[in-house]
Amino acid sequence: MRGRKRVAVEVVVGLALLVVSSLALAPLVGMAGAAEAGKVIRVGLWSAPGSLSAINADSSYGYFVVHFIYDSLVEMRPDMSFRPRLARSWEISADGRTYTFHLDPRATWHDGRPITAEDVRFTIETIATPGVQTNRGNAIKSIEGLDANGKKMGATIPGVRVIDAHTIAITTKTAVDPARFLEQFGTGVFVIPKHLLEGLSPEQLARADALLRPTVGSGPFRFVRYVTDQYVELERYDHYYRGPARVDRILIRIAPAPSIAAALINGEIDVVAGPGIGEVPLQDWELVKRAAHLRPVTEPSLGYQFLAINHARPYFQDVRVRRAIAMAVDVDLMVQQLYKGQAVRARGPFSPVTPYENRDLDPIPHDPAAARALLSQAGWERGRTVELLVPTGNTLREQTAAIIQANLQAVGMQVRIQRLDFPTVLSRVFSDDFDLVVLGWTDTFDPDHVSSTFRTGGQYNLSNFSDPEVDALIDAAAAERDPARRKELYDRLQVLFQERVPAVFLYYPNMLAAVNVRLVDADPSIVPFEFRASEWDVRP
Template structure:
């Protein structure tokens, strides 16, 4: 049963699968059975780097810890709907430019200090400071007065206003449709009394502070041992009530020791690769159940649309029909995924109906190539472009068995319709640099979707590198218009039809060849009760877990 771990990265942009919660009667019955105490241990394949400051995290497992230690003003429930958190309510102004949060008055930091609007005000100003160098810049730059505050022209961040100890307003120059998600959920609040000890430049590099985080989350850090893992303990001040379990441990486990860890019941949650039926049975025999999480993400083949051979959508559609994605899901993912036809997986609220599935059809592919001006010579079974054999290079991350298998299937599929593809495996950093610089014919990557469905960074024509992730150079004025329209809508209900229209256009135009949406698979010990395999991240419900030995 020995398997290489498939790491389950708890970055906010990845996991998105919802299961329906229990009814009220069942919840009351469960509450009677809840036990307190005990430890839950999750296996990780790489140790956190120790940046336990959400405004500065640079590593995925740091994010996993930060998401448990720190809270946002709002949360997302299992249906990806906004739910109260540190803020008990919110309200938009009539023009949708000012967002007012009413904060809970019963929240304490891990050290017992009261949480107030001063902490929220401080967090937004911290991330707007001239010396701040972190990921939250992409959110706060939309706030009124940001540029003046950032450049030192003003000592006041005009768009952030404390009304009283438990009320704060955030104002943007234009309607910012992602305000609720980004200000409320994505940004985690940090305590003023801890981080207001020196300049932003100095404190964000203070290892001692960063490795002793003080948050409002369900668990607080007890120990961090580099190259070993992290131990979190229950927060007795947690506003939802102290968690049922005493400790939540993240333990570094290698692929070589994973089997013994499972056999000895030393881990409770472990990310596993594509399992065979035999493997699944073995896990079950050892007291584990298998949980699949369909990620709100997609794998794709990127095409350099700046090159004339890929500029016609019929060419791209022809390539889609030639790629046997059903076999890829079956053979490469071992069935742990679904064929992709657009950016959104089938369980995401903005996934549209009636999409072209581009089912594997080499004959139709050849016909479309001909319609696009290519020539297919039956005598030598070759595809020609401008009188020359049509060939291109496919770049991908090497050193991974599944990615290599995918590349070989792609190469053979295209060879079957007369196209020779040169495979070029690369290190991820080198591939990323080539893609950003436009140095490619085709490449493959995976990318996560934003929770509010925003597709701008990948498809807006103005967001080519270094301004965004539109690596292919896609340019469609209609899509630009719709993306901008969606960005002014503050509710999911408003956005849904617009996003579905965008996804339908992308399904037709195929700026990339959508390959698959993949699932992350976990083995979870049967001793853990109340475990929710739910979006957006399973650990957000860890305060509800309890264990039975």
């Protein structure tokens, strides 16, 4: 009887939680009833996408939607292999510098126009044009004729050559690891329609309807509508060159983290969006695992949470202050108490699921006494209060910020937390209007992602970190083709990161996801599963 009582209590508690959570789900219910005919899959996304531009979506939330609407040249599969997408085949020259892509001649835009090599060239040139608002520079920066941020250094780009309507050759500055180039460029550039955007100035591109309301894409689904802060509706493109998708519609619903478990259990969403943008909160994980109609999916993550320190602030330029911050923060407490062990402490910005993490390197120790001593040596002003920004919507991230605040105040640094919605936080960060901010970053499998995040002038160098020795090491590692030698260089880079403290690397949370058992081939993954959306299906 004791076991039955415990089960009964769990059921009652679970129902109570669902009732409370369902109140927060009110905006989800019935918002798209007219679109529910046919096979429909409803995906839960934590926060609203600020932009759906294929060249400048403002976050992972926006690019999640972009993946359904636009195609890249290749796609990465869960086994880390690369498969054809717009490019049905490709060859690499003997010197490792020229990649020749052969486009699928069946591919068309959603308005029926053919997709050609000129569209690919136009996309690269648009991204590379100074003044164009884009965050795809890191994807093309290795192309000959572009600078470290992927911008043109002359009137033309010598590394891009159209051979015929369906063939384009891309030449890199130096020979690079093919896996690096195919991941960065092949999967990271979403081809945009030249016939709709040609001739627009950078200012006009920033507000072009064809990018912000992308009714003409190239992927398996077409954009129908975006009801702000509620849902994005997509419909199948029946003439998709790889064959029409198996389902009729995708509804991407905005389901804040506190509501997402109830939405799954109540059947209001069928699957979550995945790492960092739509997961099951840890406190709801056991509840979701017990739901008979849901399949839990978990795996180690590519994404990490980190504390960005604004190096542009004079009071953070002394490395002793930054190291004091790192030593004050109790990351083990976060991993054990907040995540109940469902996270891995970060040694640096390289995921433990890749071979590039330096496993011989111990994390910076939690040592409040040493942190206080370093602040004293650096002459830290005891009366100064710094602001810690934290985006709302991710409960564990907000709790992480509270721990950081308490840890820093315990060593003599006064901290005021400012909670803001994600787009507002990003706006302030990109305007350098911050002291400290807790954010998440999703790595690529190739380690060169650090060139955009920690190299001087990198597109996502949110901390404004600059160090010539770090820059030289990042460049050398990026140009190295031998995996063993690259590993050595990145191991050294991680040692430098601990010495120079560009940011405080916190932890890699495990992905906690779930999918309705009636869905087929739609399990979330650390490799973006939305790339495979045309294969998703629903059992009768």
